Structure formats: structure tokens, C-alpha cells
Amino acid sequence: MESILCLTLFILCTLCSVINGSHFRGGIISWRPINNTVTGTTTQILVHQRYSWARNWPSFPSPYCTEVTVAAQTPIAVSGAYTTCLANCSSSNYPSGGLSANMITTDCDANPIIQTWTGERYDTLTMPLTTSITIGYQSTAWFASLYIGANDPWSIVGRLNLALRPDGYINSSPVTTTLPVVFYQRNVSVVHVVQMADNDATDILICRWSSSAAGTNYNRVDECGGICLGLPVSTVLIGFNCTLSFTLPTANLYYACALQIEDYFSITSTTPMSSVPVQFLFYAYSPSAGVCAQRPSIIGVRPNRACIGVPVGVQLNETVIAQTYCPGQTIVDFVTTSPIGMTHSAISNPSSDIWVMTVTWTPSQSGSQGFCAGAIDINSLPSDPWCVTYLVGFISPELIQSSASPVDTARMLFEIMLMKFDAHELSEASAFLGPFCFSLFIILVIFICMSMFLSIINDSFRLARENVDPHNQQIFSFMSKKFQRWTGLQRITDEEIQEERDTIMRSEYLHPIENFPEKIDQFLDAINRLYMSQRMERERLKEITI
Structure with missing residues (x-):
């Protein structure tokens, strides 16, 4: 009886752990030097982390997050959350206990399909230029509704390498941004682009699948936990522009995507200078019968994946405009990915098919920072993601690769x-x-x-x-008449038609000497035919006589 009780308690504890621990929704880790010029043997770097969690995770305090939580920049408390050094740690003085992975709230979405609480944080470290380490956040677990990796551990890792670039400067890692959950219709071919950017303007950016092959991948650790190759096997990834082509086969499931974005000094380089992870979710939906067949779209002056220079400490007001296309189609939610301190207004409806959300932000942190938005209508039909990169403290947008300048x-x-x-x-x-x-x-x-x-x-x-x-006058007159007749400006008269016919007839008889060779040929041909016919007749008569 005692053994059965212990076994029951063990099973209940395990189930509680699984249920209570299935809260991770993806993230990003990147870094850059405060000053990319070498001034000694050490440098200060800014490590950026961004993670999304299940908003309704039982360990989070109730009531769950709202826009008030975003405006208050409330910390997201997750016990035991640390980003630690995982490989080649002896080359650096990275904190032995790791960096805290407890984020400052940036976004909260209560949509039943999304249910995410997202935040980010920045940490400043002084590190030697010998640093070339792999850092990451590994724990458990992803949630149960995944196509691949349900309830499996997560692993999100990146390479922090301060070795001098061939041009003598300290490298900055690539940066990226994405919505935590991106909607696409089931059994419809999809092309999805993941935004990439870099403060080092000339770097070549390539993204690849995260790999669990710790012995061979660049980071030398498991980069993706249970969601390695979490999309259907037919998915195609084009690395140089980070474009995914795929079809989601099963509705009402989430599909995890784990990528590494890496920067190369030139097109001939074979080894990346750093590696940045990005992990997020796709959700497959089936539209309900009778709903609007056309999804909403985000419109406005900013093109998707644009870069915008903004000064530090000056308030920015960005208007996100969504358009609908069917009667009764209303926008009920904007899912967002925002930098720290950005607030989101309520949705307004200035006209029957236009829906507006205004975001307000006063940037305090220089560098590249991303913002993404997606509109969701009353039938849970989503728009395509719309993302921009803010170059805080920069004037020229030429610093961002694959962006418009x-x-x-x-x-x-x-x-x-x-x-x-x-x-x-x-x-x-x-x-x-x-x-x-x-x-x-x-x-x-x-x-x-x-x-x-x-x-x-x-x-x-x-x-x-x-x-x-x-002669020139005749040529000019002839060409002028032909042009006027061709364009329809002048019609040919009966007199002109008769004149042309007379001219043709005169050309045949007015200059008989020119036709003499032809007439001689015709005469000789007639004589030859006459002679041959008479000869053949004589031959025939001889045969009859004999």
C-alpha cells in the first residue's frame, strides 16, 4: 500500500511538473560592443535577450498581464532562469552563474490562440577580447500542442566572439525580430521571410537551421532542444535572405521554428563571426465556412522590413494601419513585438474598413531595435507580419543589410x-x-x-x-505622300490610282531597249522549242516507216 502511494505521488508530481513547466514560447539572444574600436585588451558589450512565455502559465500571478503591465514595465519572474556559458568558457570572464533571464515586459497578448507574455532585457559586461564562447538558456519545457517537440526541453544558444574582425574592429552580432506566433492557413503554400540586420554594414548574413549535433555545429552544443527541424520535412530554407517555403499540414497545431543567423566578413569567408538564435511559432488555422475569404492587411507609409533612423530620447509615434475587405470584418487584436517602453493604444476605427493602433516610444537604448505587428480579425484571420527596424542614434539607414537606402x-x-x-x-x-x-x-x-x-x-x-x-525633290515628294497615306492623313484619289497604273504600263513600253535582252531570250526559247518538236516528229515518222 505504501509503495502504491509513493508511486501515485511520483506520477502526480511529474504531471504537475509537465503542466506547470510547459510555458516557453521562443526567443532571441544577440549582442554588440558599446564601442567597436579597440582601446585595450577588454571591451564593454551589451547582451540582449528576448523571450516569450505562456501568458496563462499557472506560476504567473493572477490576474495575468495586460497593457497596464506593459506600460509599467513589470518584470516577468521565472524562477531559475539564467543564460549561462555552455562552451569554451575558459576564454572569457563571463559570469559563472550566468545572466538573469527574467525579462522586462514589452508585450502582452490575451488572444486565445496566442496567449503570450513577452519581454526583453539588456546587460552590460566588460570582457576580454579573447572571448569566444557559446551562451544559452536551456530548460524545460515547450507546450503540448506542438507538431514536433511537444513537452520537450528547450535550448536557445548563440556565439559571443570578440576576436577582432579582419578590418580591425570589434564585431557586432546580427539582430532580428519576429512575432512570437505567426498564423498561416492549413494546406496553403507559404513563403515567410525572417528579418535580418547588422550594425556592420558590409557583413554577409546567412541563416541556417539550428542543430542538435553538438560535435559539429558552430556553437558546439545542442542549439534547439526538442524542436530541431520542427517544421514539416518538405520545408525549404534559403539562407542568404532567410526565406522559408512550407505548407502546414494539420490545423489547430503550433509548429516551432529554430534558426541561427550568422554573419560572415565577406562572401568568401567560411567561418561565421557570431551566431544569433531566433525561435518562434507558426500556427495552422482552417477558416470557418462563410467567413471573409480575404485576410486583413497592414498598410501605411512604412514598407515591410524597412529601417528607420530615430534619435535617442525623442518620442516616436508610429501608426499601424490595418485594412479589411468584407462587410462585418473587424480587427479585434494587434499582436506585437516591441522594444522596452513602447506602449500600444486601443484599436480605433476611423472608417468602415480601416483600423488603427498607435504605438508610442521614447528610445533610451541606442542600436538596432525591432518592432513587428500583425492584425487579427473577428474570425481569427491574420494579416501577414509587418516588421520594421529602428536605428536608434543613427541617421543613415545604410547600416542595415537587406533594407532600403x-x-x-x-x-x-x-x-x-x-x-x-x-x-x-x-x-x-x-x-x-x-x-x-x-x-x-x-x-x-x-x-x-x-x-x-x-x-x-x-x-x-x-x-x-x-x-x-x-531627283531629290521627287524622292522627298514620294516619301511624303507615302507617309501621309500610311498614317491616314491623306487618302489616295482615283486620279492618282490611274496615274500609278499608267506609270507602270509606260515603264513596260516606253524604254523598249531595256527590255531587248529579255525579248531575245524569249525568241531563242521559242525557236528551240520549235526545232525540238520538229526533230521529235521526224524521229517518230522514221520509226513508223521501218
Whole structure:
């Protein structure tokens, strides 16, 4: 009896642990130096962490988070949450106990399908330039409704490498941003782009699948826990622009995506300088019968994946505008991923098909910081994610790779016209500058061609006027009449038709000497036919006589 009781208690404790521990929803780890110029043997770096949790996790205090929690920048308390050094730790003085993984609230979403509480934090460390370590946050567990990795442990890790770059500066890791949950319809082919950026403008960014092969991957530890290759096996990843192509087969399930974004000094480099993890979820839905077939969309002056320079300490007001396309289709939620301190207004409806949310933010932290939003309508139909990168403290947007800048856009479009470009450079054209520069170039080409054409015509007419003689006058008159008839400006009269016929007849008989060779040929041919026919007749008569 005692053994049965112990076994029962053990099972109950295990179930409680699984239920209470299934709370992780993905995250990001990145870093950058405060100053990328070498001034000694150490440097200060800023480590950025961002994690999402299940909003309704029983260990979180009730009532659960709201926009009030976001505005108050409430800490998200998760016991035992630390980002620790996992590999090559002797090369650095990284804190032996790790960095806290308790976040400051940035977003809270109570949508029944999303239910996330998201936060981020920044930590400043002084570290030697010999540092080349793998840091990460590993614990348990993912939740039960996963396509792959249900209730499995998580592992999210990145490479922190302070070795000097070939150009003599200290490297900055790539940065990225994403919504914690992205909706796509079941059994529909999807193309999804994960945003990548880097403060080092010339770096080559490539993303790859996170790997559990600790002996061979760049970080030398398990990078993804239970969600390695968490998407369907037919999924295709294009690394240079981090584009995923896939189809979600089963509705009402979540699909975990685990990627590593790595930066290379040049296109010929074989070893990355750092590695940044990004883990998030896709959700497959089936639209209800009779609902609007067209999903809402986010519109506005900012193109998706744009970069915007903003000063430190100045308030930013960003308007997120969603449009609906069917009667009765209303926007009930904007799911967001925001930097610390950004607040979100209630949703307003200024017109029947327009829905607006305003975000307000006064940035206090320089560097690249991302914001994403997605609109969800009353039938749980989502818009595509809309993301922008804020360059806090920077004026020029040229620091961000794969984003729009005037110089890159114009250069890329001119190279397209010369058939001299790389395919991936197409992504450098912004929604406004691309068509504008292309149209400007076409107008310029047409102007040059028309100028050349008119110059040739003008010179030809000038020469015709200067060298007037009967033949030139006849040629000019003939061409002028033909042009007028071709364009329909002048119709041919009956007199002109008869004149042309008379001219043709006269040409045949007015100059008989010119036709003499032809007439001689015809005469000789007739004689030859006559001679041959008479010869054949004589031969026939001889045969009859014999």
C-alpha cells in the first residue's frame, strides 16, 4: 500500500511538473560592443535577450498581464532562469552563474490562440577580447500542442566572439525580430521571410537551421532542444535572405521554428563571426465556412522590413494601419513585438474598413531595435507580419543589410537595366524608391532616344533642303505622300490610282531597249522549242516507216 502511494505521488508530481513547466514560447539572444574600436585588451558589450512565455502559465500571478503591465514595465519572474556559458568558457570572464533571464515586459497578448507574455532585457559586461564562447538558456519545457517537440526541453544558444574582425574592429552580432506566433492557413503554400540586420554594414548574413549535433555545429552544443527541424520535412530554407517555403499540414497545431543567423566578413569567408538564435511559432488555422475569404492587411507609409533612423530620447509615434475587405470584418487584436517602453493604444476605427493602433516610444537604448505587428480579425484571420527596424542614434539607414537606402536602390536599379546584378539585390529596392528610380531611368532613356531620333530626322531634312535637285525633290515628294497615306492623313484619289497604273504600263513600253535582252531570250526559247518538236516528229515518222 505504501509503495502504491509513493508511486501515485511520483506520477502526480511529474504531471504537475509537465503542466506547470510547459510555458516557453521562443526567443532571441544577440549582442554588440558599446564601442567597436579597440582601446585595450577588454571591451564593454551589451547582451540582449528576448523571450516569450505562456501568458496563462499557472506560476504567473493572477490576474495575468495586460497593457497596464506593459506600460509599467513589470518584470516577468521565472524562477531559475539564467543564460549561462555552455562552451569554451575558459576564454572569457563571463559570469559563472550566468545572466538573469527574467525579462522586462514589452508585450502582452490575451488572444486565445496566442496567449503570450513577452519581454526583453539588456546587460552590460566588460570582457576580454579573447572571448569566444557559446551562451544559452536551456530548460524545460515547450507546450503540448506542438507538431514536433511537444513537452520537450528547450535550448536557445548563440556565439559571443570578440576576436577582432579582419578590418580591425570589434564585431557586432546580427539582430532580428519576429512575432512570437505567426498564423498561416492549413494546406496553403507559404513563403515567410525572417528579418535580418547588422550594425556592420558590409557583413554577409546567412541563416541556417539550428542543430542538435553538438560535435559539429558552430556553437558546439545542442542549439534547439526538442524542436530541431520542427517544421514539416518538405520545408525549404534559403539562407542568404532567410526565406522559408512550407505548407502546414494539420490545423489547430503550433509548429516551432529554430534558426541561427550568422554573419560572415565577406562572401568568401567560411567561418561565421557570431551566431544569433531566433525561435518562434507558426500556427495552422482552417477558416470557418462563410467567413471573409480575404485576410486583413497592414498598410501605411512604412514598407515591410524597412529601417528607420530615430534619435535617442525623442518620442516616436508610429501608426499601424490595418485594412479589411468584407462587410462585418473587424480587427479585434494587434499582436506585437516591441522594444522596452513602447506602449500600444486601443484599436480605433476611423472608417468602415480601416483600423488603427498607435504605438508610442521614447528610445533610451541606442542600436538596432525591432518592432513587428500583425492584425487579427473577428474570425481569427491574420494579416501577414509587418516588421520594421529602428536605428536608434543613427541617421543613415545604410547600416542595415537587406533594407532600403537611396544609394543602394538607385545603384541596383541601374544595374538591372544593364543586366548586371545579383538576384538577391532585388530586395534592396524600397516600395517607394524602387518604382521612382526605375521610372526616372526609363524617362531619361526615352528622352535620349527621342533626342537622337529627332536629330537624325532634322539633319536629313536640312541636307535635303541644301541639296535640292529634281531627283531629290521627287524622292522627298514620294516619301511624303507615302507617309501621309500610311498614317491616314491623306487618302489616295482615283486620279492618282490611274496615274500609278499608267506609270507602270509606260515603264513596260516606253524604254523598249531595256527590255531587248529579255525579248531575245524569249525568241531563242521559242525557236528551240520549235526545232525540238520538229526533230521529235521526224524521229517518230522514221520509226513508223521501218
